[in-house]
Amino acid sequence: MGHDTEIFRHTISVLVDNEFGVLARVVGLFSGRGYNIESLTVAKVDDQDNLSRITIVTSGTLMVIEQIKAQLNRLVPVHKISDLTVEGPSVEREMALVKVICNGEKRVEALRMADIFRARAIDTTETSFIFEVTGVRDKVKAFIALMEPLGSAEVCRTGVVAIRRGTETI
Known part of the structure; x- marks a missing residue:
């Protein structure tokens, strides 16, 4: 199986503003494009800056994973994205x-x-x-x-x- 068709599992961490509708927008991005969510957790992690951390386990080809990260990055309330699967232990x-x-x-x-x-x-x-x-x-x-x-x-x-x-x- 080549890298263009092989399915990979990635854990992506997303730092977002803790405000109404952000989680719905993130989930909507996935469902609207038919991307799979295996697991999703979210919790407020910073009271001072009012930030939440969303941890998403998803799967897809490397191209799909890159598309997911690029589209998450375009959402206004997203501050930072980290693909924990590829960014080190x-x-x-x-x-x-x-x-x-x-x-x-x-x-x-x-x-x-x-x-x-x-x-x-x-x-x-x-x-x-x-x-x-x-x-x-x-x-x-x-x-x-x-x-x-x-x-x-x-x-x-x-x-x-x-x-x-x-x-x-x-």
């Missing part, structure tokens, strides 16, 4: 809450798996657990998959947050 994390309803041996096994994955039981009843698991996307997906046969009833995931390593900042 970064750290990515995702968090999930996983509700598992089980009894007996399955309960023991769920606790054992949680221990292996360093997941925390943050709520427990006689017949259920809610586990919190944090890590790279694949670790979170693996934990969720292992909980399914044990009685996984509900999953809530945050999406990816990411930051560059070292002294460079967005």
